[in-house]
Amino acid sequence: MKGTVILSHGLESGPQATKVSALAEVCDALGWAHVRPDYRDIDAPRDPLAIDARIALALEHAPPHGRVVFAGSSxxxxxxxxxxxxxxxxxxxxxALPTAIPGYPHGFAAADVPTALVHGWSDELCPVDAAIDFARERGATLHLVRDDHRLGAHVAYCAAMFQRFLADLG
Structure with missing residues (x-):
């Protein structure tokens, strides 16, 4: 295995969600292990402060050694x-990156590592301008598509961009 990808689903979703499943197929094809933590119990109360528990669960699923990539939707x-x-x-x-979550005391933060985003021009939940600003500040790869927050018309496109991303990591 080349490493492990931690695939994190969105708030009103689950580990078998369409986009996360498409990314898992890419991992399988390229020889990357993958884990899909199930956050549904954490998400049930819809408490923004439960975000910390979500982060902790993602980290629990990351192996202590070896290469790791974090990937997720919303x-x-x-x-x-x-x-x-x-x-x-x-x-x-x-x-579909949100750069802030109402009620959560921290704005989005991430390590300075190779980063790629796919975001919909018509994302009704996460303003596209915030994603553009984040990508610009980081020099991240940004793919903007004619879609909404769910990126439902671009699942195959997201998978193709993920395949390219993992291939570039080697």
């Missing part, structure tokens, strides 16, 4: 960034 992208600060990683792949 809330999964948000917590992936924070996990990357606490556990050394090779890169971040973020879908």
């Amino acid at each position: 809330m999964g992208a948000f917590i992936s960034g924070f996990a990357s600060i606490r556990r050394a990683c090779e890169g971040l792949f973020l879908l």
Whole structure:
């Protein structure tokens, strides 16, 4: 195995979600192990302060040694960034990234590692301008698509960009 990818689903989703499943297939094809933590019990109360528990669960699933990539969609992208600060990683792949969560006392933060984002121009939950600003500040790769927050019309595109991202990591 080349390493392990921690695939984090969004808030109103689960570990078998469409986008996370598509990314898992890419991992399998390229020889990367993957883990899909289940955050649904943590998410049930809809408490923004439970984000810390989500981050902790992602970190529990990361192996203590070896290469790790954090990837996620929406809330999964948000917590992936924070996990990357606490556990050394090779890169971040973020879908529909929120750069702030109402009620959570911290704005988005992430390790300075290779980062790629896919974001919808018409994302109704996470303003596209915030994603553009984040990508610009980091020099991250940014793929903007004609879609909304769910990126439902671009699942295959997200998988293709993830495949390219992992291939570039070697």
